[in-house]
Amino acid sequence: MSPGRSANAVPPHASEPEGVPEYVRKLERAASYLSAEQLAQLRRAWQVGAAAHEGQLRKSGEAYITHPVAVAGVLAELGLDTETLIAAILHDTIEDTPLTHAEIVAEFGETVAELVEGVTKLDKLKFRDRQEAAAESFRKMLLAMSRDLRVIMIKLADRLHNMRTLGAQSPDARRRIARETLDIYAPIAQRLGMNLVKSELQDLSFRAMFPWRHAVIDKHIRSRPVVRREAMAQIEVQLSQSLAKEGIDHRLISRIKTPWSIYNKMHAEGKSFDQVMDVFGFRVVVGSVPDCYHALGAVHAQYKPLDGRFRDFIAIPKANGYQSLHTVLFGPYGSPIEVQIRTEEMDLIAERGIAAHWSYKFGAEAPNSAQSRAHAWIVELIENQRAAGSSLEFLDNVKVDLFPDEVYVFTPKGKILSLPRNSTALDFAYAVHTDIGNRAVAARVDKKLAPLRTKLVSGQSVEIIIAKSATPKPQWLEFVVTSKARTAIRHQLKQLEHEYAVQLGHRMLDSALEELDSSLERLPQQRLEAFLAEHRYPRLEALLADVALGNWMPAQAAQALTAYAELRSGSQSRHSQEKILITGSERGVVSFAQCCLPIPGDEIMGYHTAGKGVVVHRLDCPNVAEFRKSPDRWVPIAWDPNVSGDFDAALLIDVENRTGVLAQVAAAVAQSQSNIDRVEYLERDMHAAVLRFSIQVRDRNHLAEVMRRLRRLHVVSGVRRQL
Structure with a gap:
């Protein structure tokens, strides 16, 4: 049960609230776009929820039902469908009241019940301080998002209302919840294009974490000098006049910075408050895409644009579906004027993201829609988390996707790919296809040959050169930045290491068996299967890999497999001097000692170390004398005639x-x-x-x-x- 709720909840339908309180009427006003029948369902959901939560209170002392109704109100302001609003009203009932999944299905249908169930599972995820737990919780959250995006939208609205009413919590709890909101929920809202929600979450978190700093900046914003207000009005009039002369029907809105955006810019760019505020911001909303470019010409005619500060996010939308023209003008008062130009639909998507023109069925809208992009992003994340070795690795990978600053590059066929800032040609290769990345050897950037580590900039055309024999290299992890590339490289390297371990383990175990006048091929199949089952090896390959990695000594494994009571001691068989040949490419299984740095042509020996495999030393290495004390760990090895590499x-x-x-x-x-x-x-x-x-x-x-x-x-x- 959540903190602040009493346990004396009564079953649903036991009593129905008398009258309709103002907080419900406020929700219905926000949801006025629904039909009369849908509004009736909404009121019924409130009645069921109020009955279920009867007797439960928030920490502020209010009836608990006011919270889920307020969450539904947040979603109604974003224009969400009836099912989402009903699920928002009931989102705490399954966990904290006697209301069951089956009762919700009977009253409101399977979809609503599934949404409530999904949010209930998310509510059980607590982002604790322990990093592994937080990473695992985050992974589960993304899995829930993949099933129905409306689940995370309800959770974001729930978090937003909790942030608005954070005053009832203790100072420590306020700071903890605010930090979690900044680290997890605000970036997800941004990635889903929900800028209104993201902006409010960030500002409320800033106020909770640094109340004094927030108050000082907020006071400065409110007490802007009269001169600045007059300058803003003058620029607004001139821009509007210029657009009207061109016959462009438009809305002109002056953009107001939030305390968080000002503080963040001051902190990140080392600027003073006056420097950050010394920028005028306007948004021009027009009727069509051609009007956007027409308006751009009009504002450039009014004020000179600053060189290199124009961005076209209409032709090349951001990863979350955001579209707009951005330009910076040289203003009449020596201060830059930032102008964003977009259509009404783009403005809606910029503020509401996936909530704009909500359509539950994937693909029901154009493939460029915010919903489609969000689904595609989450599907890719789910694929990445399956390949990731741990929740921590997955969280580390996905941070890149949550804090994007994109570059846009072209494939040879003219398709546009969006990649995070500092992406390399290798990141591009993996973005095209995992197999292309795994076999990449070089790139052509703007038709010029370039190494895979080349950093890309917007507008470049990139072609990847591949070779069938090429494989990923551990060094690649040092310069790739996308989660898809990093996950794919790690996954492939693990596979290669396992293959090399199996091959080397096979040679080592066969060598040990030869000394006992046996071999893997000559071992009775029944004896081999019994040994694998006894030591919980699913396949022979797993045992061979363990031998290579030093978790089994070859002689020890050979003895157990042949059921010898003890190894022949004091005598060497005709096979004992046969050496295992190495090529140097046995990744993760064979390593070269840093004390003597052996190279092909040196006389060498191998020393078996548990978990590390075979460490190769030169025979004239000063440390070899110490290794002679453990002859059972010696591995007779030599260089393969086909050895290659550096x-x-x-x-x-x-x-x-x-x-x-x-x-x-x-x-x-x-x-x-x-x-x-x-x-x-x-x-x-x-x-x-x-x-x-x-x-x-x-x-x-x-x-x-x-x-x-x-x-x-x-x-x-x-x-x-x-x-």
């Missing part, structure tokens, strides 16, 4: 300490076709210095070539490989 190596270079030396050394390394990862000075005096270069090479021959080139430099007195 491997880390470190060089210590003695140089003269003078200007330009570092550049000469770096150039020599680069001319040897080697990448430089890092450079550091280990020692330095007046005449000499010792540099440590971390580089990447293909093998020992490549490293030798790098060292030869360095020794030819007259500024270099010595080069040696670091152990």
Whole structure:
């Protein structure tokens, strides 16, 4: 039961309220767009809800039924359908009153009951301080949204009314609820295009969290100097006159900034209050799209536009369906004039988002509608959360989508894609299709070859070059920004790591079985299945992966599989010297020790570590002596003849300490076709210095070539490989 409600609720229909209170009449006035029959249903919902909540009070002392009716009022102001308004009135009944799902179905139909059930489940989600719990709750909220968007709209209206009546809560509770509103609910309202709801949620949260700051800014806004009010009126008259001369039927509205928007801009851009307020804002609402562009010409003729400050969100709408022309003009008082130009329909969608022209059936409106975009966004989120490893990872991924600042780019066929700010060519590839992203090797940006990490800007045309053999690389996670790309890369890397682990585990276990004159193929199937069942492995691949990762020692697993009482000790079979060949591409299963940095051509050994797999060391590594104490963890390995790729190596270079030396050394390394990862000075005096270069090479021959080139430099007195 929610705080502030008494437990003495009575069954529905036990008594009906006498008369119709003002708060119900206020709801009916807001819902006057409904038919007489629908308004009658609405009043019936109030009667059922009032009877169910009888005796329950809010913390303020008011009858509890006033809250759900007020929530319905918020939705009525947005023009929502009857079913949503009825569900809003009844949204707390299933959890907190004797009213049942079946009774709601009988009285108001299955759809209303499902909406109430959906909101009830959301109400049980408490965003606690523990991050994992909050992430899991957020994931469940999005799943509920995917089934019916009206569920989250009722929840947003519920949160808005709670924020309006937050005064009855303790100061700590006010701050906690306000922070949760800013972090979760306001961004969702923004992503769904519900700007009126988002703006009020943000401002109420600001007032609850920082009441003194809110009061100071609010006072400043209200006490704007007379000179500024006169300037605003003068600009309004001139703009309206200019539009009228062109014969454009229009509404001109001056935009008023909220305390939160002013505070946020001051905080984010380091501006003073006067600097933020020194901007005049107007909205021009016209009849059609051609009128928008006609009006743009009229206002540009009246005042000169500022270079680079024009945005066309009509041709390229924002991800949440927002459409408008934005321009900034140089005003007569030296202050910029921000003007937004849009049609009546665009204005409705800009303020109400998915609530505008509400249509429950997906696809009933044009594919550009806010509802369609919201559905598409949530469907993509649901796909991403299935691939995400944890709720925390999912929440981390989705933050990008909740705080978008889009760039708009074109496919080769002219289709427009919207991506978050700082998106790369690789993000674009995954936005086109997951398979395109997984096989991407490069891009053409405006027909010029570019690497996948290239950041995109609006207006560019992007084409992705793919290769069938290409696979995602862990480094990609360092520069992608979209949740779809990050989730897909992580998912694919996990699959690749598992495949490599299975392959390596197979070789290691077969090698151990050979020492016992057996092999996986020769093991009785019944014995193998019994072993897998006993250790709860669904498939043989899971055991092989565990062997590669060091969770089973190969000899231990071989012994258990062949049912030997003990391993033969003191004697080696004819197979014991056979080595497992590695290519270096066994991601997540084979790693290379940082103490000695082995490269192809070095004599190597493997050391098995639980959870990490095989760690490769050079045989001349100083740490090998310590590993000899655990011979059961040794893995006989060697380089595969087909080994390829770049491997880390470190060089210590003695140089003269003078200007330009570092550049000469770096150039020599680069001319040897080697990448430089890092450079550091280990020692330095007046005449000499010792540099440590971390580089990447293909093998020992490549490293030798790098060292030869360095020794030819007259500024270099010595080069040696670091152990």
